[in-house]
Amino acid sequence: MDQRLSLVTLAVRDLSATRRFYVDGLGWRPEVEAPGVLMLLVGEHIVLSLWDETEFEEEVGPIRRGEGLVPITLAHNLASREEVDAVLQTARRAGADPVSEAVDRVWGGYSGYFGDPDGYRWEIAWAPGELTEKLVPGA
Known part of the structure; x- marks a missing residue:
């Protein structure tokens, strides 16, 4: 496979x-x-x-329901910190739950979160180094 x-x-x-x-x-x-x-x-x-x-x-x-969040996140990586902030603003204007502003992360990147209408969490992130080249088209 x-x-x-x-x-x-x-x-x-x-x-x-x-x-x-x-x-x-x-x-x-x-x-x-x-x-x-x-x-x-x-x-x-x-x-x-x-x-x-x-x-x-x-x-x-059947779908199983319970307290708390679904233990999954989706991520959208970008080429710069500025793009992260801009996408988080776009999502909020679209009605997203503003889970967290972007901050520097212990793993070396910069990211923030929003929730979609069903509460699925999206991480909007910039990752340093070669990871960006692998994740962001044209980076």
Whole structure:
């Protein structure tokens, strides 16, 4: 098996609100739209697939609920600290939960977080050195 990830699929409570956030608010372009599903090409070979909870459960199985946050984060890396701040502002204007401002991190980078309409946490980050070259197109 190749060492790669093709899709990240997340169940969402209100697909219309999720679409407004990602497409209208952040300006992302849908790759596939079908009843109960919104797919966004987020990299050269990777799709973020957002599914209405009912559609998700029909295909994947029952959703488990509980206290606290889902133990997953999604990350969007950029080439500079200034770009990190700008994207966090864009997300907040789109209605994101402003989880945290960007700060210097112990691992050497600079990042902050926002939450999407379903509470999924996005880390907006700049990473020093060669990691940026691997993660940011054209860096």
